[in-house]
Amino acid sequence: MLKPIVRGRGRAASRVVKITTPVSLLGDLDPERGTLAGVDVSGKIVALPYVKGSTVGPYVLWGAARRGKAPLAIVAQKPDLMLISACVLAGVPLFQGDLEEECINIDLESGVYDKC
Amino acid sequence: MVLRIADAVSGGEVVPVETAHISGVSYFTIGEYGVEFLEFLASSGARVSIFTTSNPAAIDLSGLLQVDEKVVEGQSRISKALRSMGVSIFYTCAPYEFILTRPRTYHAWAESNAITYINTFRDSWSDKNPGPLALLGAIAGFVPKTALYTLDGRRPTAAVEVNIGPLGPLEAGVVGALIGERIGSGVPYIKGAVFADEESRREFAAALSTYSAMVFAVVEGATPNWRQYLELADFRDKIQISAEDIASYVRDVETPDVVYIGCPFADLETVLQIVAEVRRRGPTKRPVYISTSPGVYKQIQRLVEEVSGYNVKIFSGACLVVSPYTRRFRVIATDSLKAMFYIPKLHGVRVVPCRREKCLELAYA
DSSP: OOEEEEOOOSEEEEEEEEOOSOEEHHHHEETTTTEETTEEOTTSEEEESOEESOTTHHHHHHHHHHTTOSOSEEEESSOOHHHHHHHHHHTOOEEESOOOSSEEEEETTTOOEEEO | OHHHHHHHHSTTOEEEOSEEEEOOOOHHHHHHHHHHHHHHHHHTTOOOSSEEEEOOBSSOTTSOSOOOHHHHHHHHHHHHHHHHTTOBOOOOSOGGGTOOOOTTOBEEEOOHHHHHHHHHHHOOBOOOOOHHHHHHHHHHTEEEOOGGGSTGGGOOOEEEEEOSSSBOHHHHHHHHHHHHHHHOSSOEEEESOOBOSHHHHHHHHHHHHHSSSOOOOEETTTSTTHHHHHHHOOOOEEEEEOHHHHHHHSOOOOOOSEEEEEEEEEOHHHHHHHHHHHHHHOSOSSOEEEEEOHHHHHHTHHHHHHHHTTTEEEEESBOTTTOGGGGGOSEEEESOHHHHHHHHHHHOOEEEEOOHHHHHHHHHO
């Protein structure tokens, strides 16, 4: 089970995209194409260590969400204030924990998941 | 929204703040949806309840950086929305220059170099409140009571020894970046670091927070209350930074088409030093761009006009990180590690590091 930080609603099945290095939402996230550090994350669950860099980040995630290009959910090992603000603003569920690159069924409110 | 964020980060606890400084006010960085968000807030009648200042914009105040019509229009919509919410639109990334925050007071700032500066050199407390949260906090008058708003959360976790003489701006930036890269998170306690001038302190603060998630370091002998922090320290990491580490960053550089100084904004002393050098040596071969705060700019307006004839372009209210004007360049030489990080990512322009004297040499080469 993942620890819910910003709760979402409902259940979803998705592939997990794992990014192993810390990312900056400003610069690394392309809100037009829905890519993060060059990897397509639009509509997918993204697992990452933590975010770093510019405090403009939340607007960029918000922008991605308005374009329908945001991740389905973000799973961070160390969620910080900036990532939480970004997720509240953009309406992207956020969990604390770690996932491998696989397909999972997840409850976006509780963080309970199992393999597809 | 502040309370919803507080629920997630501080068990619902909040802390009242004295001032706020918001980021995400350049049309280039926040884009159309950022503008819509600000206009939505403004049209709902929101107003800030504390003194609130703003970060640089995509356009400078004197129109030196020419950008296309769409950016001009977007920027003016942002300014209008902020003004109607009561924000003091100061367009600076160095608000600490005129807001003299006192030790152990609470603030909601959102520009990472500025947060790191007041935490580190004044022991004024601010967490990294991302652009929208600082604005929402400025409206509410409080922000979530996260770790950096508690003494316990400011406990040093890593001992850093710096074995190098006084750090100039470039070296201070490299030290900040190295600490950031090697430690990543926590609170560094730095022994042996002496900053040569104000610009060095700014470059250190900017680099530490650009190359890591950290916005607070205790510098022995410089941070107010550093003795108390040393008593509280619980060191889990220990690192050393040597002259060789710094040298590995400063390699021979390729020839730039322009030189850029002022990320974070250059202080008055730095601008005057460069002006004096240029007056002595005559016009540069390659343009030298210097960004500074509107406050400094106003004080030296006559000099700005004079040195524009020497190929030195001083501007304020914007910088080459947040303005799309930067895209016309191929290679930029700078003493700022923060500019070195963001300009390639945001504009696809190459950036090479140099000490200030070397940067000026390149301008004459």
